[in-house]
Amino acid sequence: MGLPFSALNKLGVPGLGAVTTGQVYDRHFKNKDTRTFEEFHLAYVEFCKYFNTVLPGQDFDTPDLEVIRKWYADTWEPLQKDDEKKKMFIEYMQEKVTEATVEDNLFIMAGLAAPAAAIIAKKSGESIPQVKKFKVHLIPNVVFVPLCTLVAIMGATAVQMSKKSKDNKPTT
CATH class of the missing domain: 1.20.120 (Four Helix Bundle (Hemerythrin (Met), subunit A))
Incomplete structure (x- = not known):
């Protein structure tokens, strides 16, 4: 400290x-x-x-x-x-x-994988009819990629918080 x-x-x-x-x-x-x-x-x-x-x-x-x-x-x-x-x-x-330190590499993996996954999902969504109805292709990449990355990091945070709360519960 x-x-x-x-x-x-x-x-x-x-x-x-x-x-x-x-x-x-x-x-x-x-x-x-x-x-x-x-x-x-x-x-x-x-x-x-x-x-x-x-x-x-x-x-x-x-x-x-x-x-x-x-x-x-x-x-x-x-x-x-x-x-x-x-x-x-x-x-x-x-x-x-x-x-506080990150105890696992979940954040790093989410931060590195999310941008590539967002682009792949957006490109593949253009040819899948069920995804095409959401019109994801109209969202510019400069908005879509950071938004997906933010959602992935928030998900990683939620998973880690859930894991910590389970670890801290007293056993009866």
Whole structure:
């Protein structure tokens, strides 16, 4: 998490480091009661949700619940001062929170295959009577190909999200 922000700061993006650390911490933890793990975890989830919406296009993977619970018990709970908590929390976030990565090559395959498939589908659609009635041949390629690619990537996203939600369901 710390690497992309430090790289952006070096490129001259002003204040991004402050927004991602101090201001966000103050907004979600400073004035909240976090004496129990449940209260801390609610503030943490709120923080992660806010963090992912503030930086559009980037999503961050957070540690598992047990890792957060252990860090809370070992580090957060014993600290008394707000300044120490803030410093330790920022260090923890930089160490444990990572940018979400694509775990499979579904996006890459969809992005590479969709333009060619769109052109092939459009050309073959001109000779198939059932497809010809949709008049796909009237849509210019500069519109049709990106639209098909976008639909393919959205489909790949839906498949990956469905897969993740199935993986995260607790087994009974």
